[in-house]
Amino acid sequence: MKRIATILLAGLALGCFVLAQGTLSLTGAGATFPYPMYSKWFDEYHKKNPSLEINYQSIGSGGGIKQITEGTVDFGATDGPMNDDQLKAYQDKHGSGILHFPTVLGAVVPTYNIPGVTASLNFTPEALAGIYLGKVTKWNDPLIADANKGVKLPADDIIVVHRAESSGTTYVWTDYLSKVSEEWKTKVGKAAAVKWPTPTALGGQGNEGVTGTVKNTPDSIGYVELIYAESNKIPYGNVKNAAGVFVKASLAGVTAAAAGAAKVMPDDFRVSITNAPGKDAYPISSFTWLLIPAKFSDAAKRDAIKGFVSWMLTDGQNYAEALSYAKLPKEVVAKEKKALNNIQ
Amino acid sequence: MATTTTTVPSADPVAGSRSFLSRLRDGDEIARLITFLFAASVVLITILLVYELWQGSALPRHQFGFSFFRTSVWDPVFDQFGALPFIYGTLVTSAVALLIAVPLGIGAAIFLAELAPLRLSDTLEFFIDLLAAVPSVIYGLLGIFIIVPLMRRVIQPELKQVLGILPLFKGPAFGLGFLTAGMVLAIMIIPYIISVSREILLSVPRDQREAALALGATRWESTWKVVVPFARAGIIGSIFLALARALGETMAVTMVIGNTPIISASLLSPGDSIASVIASQFKEATGELYTQSLIELGLVLFLLTFILNGLARIMIVVTSKRGSGLGRA
Numbered sequence: 001m002k003r004i005a006t007i008l009l010a011g012l013a014l015g016c017f018v019l020a021q022g023t024l025s026l027t028g029a030g031a032t033f034p035y036p037m038y039s040k041w042f043d044e045y046h047k048k049n050p051s052l053e054i055n056y057q058s059i060g061s062g063g064g065i066k067q068i069t070e071g072t073v074d075f076g077a078t079d080g081p082m083n084d085d086q087l088k089a090y091q092d093k094h095g096s097g098i099l100h101f102p103t104v105l106g107a108v109v110p111t112y113n114i115p116g117v118t119a120s121l122n123f124t125p126e127a128l129a130g131i132y133l134g135k136v137t138k139w140n141d142p143l144i145a146d147a148n149k150g151v152k153l154p155a156d157d158i159i160v161v162h163r164a165e166s167s168g169t170t171y172v173w174t175d176y177l178s179k180v181s182e183e184w185k186t187k188v189g190k191a192a193a194v195k196w197p198t199p200t201a202l203g204g205q206g207n208e209g210v211t212g213t214v215k216n217t218p219d220s221i222g223y224v225e226l227i228y229a230e231s232n233k234i235p236y237g238n239v240k241n242a243a244g245v246f247v248k249a250s251l252a253g254v255t256a257a258a259a260g261a262a263k264v265m266p267d268d269f270r271v272s273i274t275n276a277p278g279k280d281a282y283p284i285s286s287f288t289w290l291l292i293p294a295k296f297s298d299a300a301k302r303d304a305i306k307g308f309v310s311w312m313l314t315d316g317q318n319y320a321e322a323l324s325y326a327k328l329p330k331e332v333v334a335k336e337k338k339a340l341n342n343i344q
Numbered sequence: 345m346a347t348t349t350t351t352v353p354s355a356d357p358v359a360g361s362r363s364f365l366s367r368l369r370d371g372d373e374i375a376r377l378i379t380f381l382f383a384a385s386v387v388l389i390t391i392l393l394v395y396e397l398w399q400g401s402a403l404p405r406h407q408f409g410f411s412f413f414r415t416s417v418w419d420p421v422f423d424q425f426g427a428l429p430f431i432y433g434t435l436v437t438s439a440v441a442l443l444i445a446v447p448l449g450i451g452a453a454i455f456l457a458e459l460a461p462l463r464l465s466d467t468l469e470f471f472i473d474l475l476a477a478v479p480s481v482i483y484g485l486l487g488i489f490i491i492v493p494l495m496r497r498v499i500q501p502e503l504k505q506v507l508g509i510l511p512l513f514k515g516p517a518f519g520l521g522f523l524t525a526g527m528v529l530a531i532m533i534i535p536y537i538i539s540v541s542r543e544i545l546l547s548v549p550r551d552q553r554e555a556a557l558a559l560g561a562t563r564w565e566s567t568w569k570v571v572v573p574f575a576r577a578g579i580i581g582s583i584f585l586a587l588a589r590a591l592g593e594t595m596a597v598t599m600v601i602g603n604t605p606i607i608s609a610s611l612l613s614p615g616d617s618i619a620s621v622i623a624s625q626f627k628e629a630t631g632e633l634y635t636q637s638l639i640e641l642g643l644v645l646f647l648l649t650f651i652l653n654g655l656a657r658i659m660i661v662v663t664s665k666r667g668s669g670l671g672r673a
């Protein structure tokens with residue numbers, strides 16, 4: 001009995017030793033929206049580099065920012081860039097900065113359920129902001145009807161559906177509305193969860209909750225991620241972009257929005273690409289970011305993460321479209337490769 | 345330790361056998377200590393929980409004070425937080441659930457314990473226990489796919505037509521809302537009420553029933569006037585167990601309540617509950633005040649449960665005094 005225990009213990013100790021010698025593991029936490037993409041990447045990268053294991057917890061963007069600031073993970077991930085206060089909090093705690101690296105892009109689309117209407121509706125920014133502010137209350141309001149000549153819209157009340165839980169999707173949606181409506185910006189603002197200004201609105205839990213509620217509720221409108229709408233074949237509307245063109249959301253349209261923004265991309269990559277210029281650009285698009293410390297105390301970890309990011313920017317991008325994420329435009333990839341040198 | 349000798353007379357030390365007995369006693373002491381620690385850990389965990397919730401919510405407690413309970417604005421962008429709509433939603437949905445579940449649950453328990461043949465009763469009990477073990481998200485899905493469309497198309501329009509003059513049934517029929525959440529909760533808690541109440545009724549001594557029957561009571565009279573009052577304390581206990589589950593239910597409620605923090609007299613209106621908003625928003629909450637306000641909501645829910653449990657205790661004491669004079673069954 002005793003001998004068996006000794007052997008087991010010895011084996012365990014040896015195993016730990018081998019593990020500690022052989023593999024390096026990185027932990028990350030954050031955004032849920034890119035989780036399918038990240039788990040695919042980490043898996044593929046592990047196949048190529050068996051000695052590196054990357055664990056990712058999709059606990060939400062807020063959690064990702066919190067954990068990387070507290071230093072409990074090696075990297076974070078977020079759907080909305082960190083604000084100046086958050087950057088300062090990180091700087092104060094660690095004495096060095098944090099870097100944003102865009103990985104892929106997503107988009108948010110308006111989806112609706114109007115009995116008798118099968119056409120793909122056109123939405124102007126004014127109409128979307130008006131509906132969500134509670135000012136456009138009927139489907140046949142001129143703000144909607146003028147953009148949809150030939151579609152017979154009912155005189156029924158519009159029922160607004162939003163995400164019940166705080167989410168990156170809501171962040172992108174409200175970021176867009178803040179850009180196109182001054183009233184939205186001052187009254188509601190942009191965040192992962194906001195106080196919805198309409199007198200009655202319904203909250204759905206997750207993309208599937210919003211879709212289900214819209215499907216179940218006649219005369220309703222909601223917003224969901226493009227990935228979700230595409231894979232579930234949900235009808236969604238076209239949105240008028242900054243160039244005045246009605247664009248149906250597509251992966252190409254999202255990449256076009258990112259390319260339009262690439263010219264004005266700041267060095268820290270904290271950029272919102274909603275309402276981006278360009279006639280092909282879909283206006284409600286967004287990057288999602290990895291948050292990587294500018295300074296690593298562990299050189300092995302530093303080299304591992306740099307290796308992963310440069311792979312993600314090249315070969316990794318080829319996996320994106322199969323999972324319905326939009327690829328990064330070339331200009332952004334080139335800029336990010338340069339920025340990798342800032343990780344020390 | 346020395347005082348325990350009075351309760352264990354055989355442990356009187358006698359020369360020779362002393363070492364054996366004291367060893368035995370030592371074993372008892374160890375067992376006593378260990379089990380005491382286990383019991384104490386429950387109290388410790390409770391204290392720790394309250395302490396953590398209290399510490400974790402310092403910021404909103406200082407900033408909002410009691411207005412946290414009175415105001416109904418919940419605005420994460422402009423850092424304004426009030427708990428009233430969530431408290432209201434929690435209480436209203438739980439009340440609706442109890443209103444539906446208590447008569448149904450107790451009625452079913454009486455049938456199973458007193459009137460049904462034993463084999464049928466045992467078979468049904470198996471299914472009821474199965475229902476009690478179903479995860480709440482399944483009930484939420486049942487709510488979304490079956491109850492919500494049913495409510496929107498049939499039940500709510502009917503209610504509006506018949507009882508539309510009451511403020512309780514005003515406004516558009518969304519299908520989602522307080523009433524639907526209450527109904528889903530009712531379905532969830534009925535198995536608890538049935539299961540516990542049935543056990544309590546079955547444990548009522550046989551001679552109670554026989555005495556009533558011997559005095560010329562009918563079977564129903566003996567059940568309703570003797571057995572049920574005898575088991576009253578236990579039945580109330582089962583109701584409060586069910587209430588505790590309804591108050592804290594998260595997933596099923598958030599899927600059908602509509603998740604809009606408004607206070608409306610209409611049961612057809614969408615609303616929100618404490619557990620539901622914590623689960624929905626905690627994950628992505630940024631900013632100290634926002635996170636801590638959610639933690640304070642947790643504290644509020646804890647207090648609410650605490651108060652209602654206290655009321656249950658008082659109710660049991662009062663009714664058992666007024667009733668047959670027999671304590672807990």
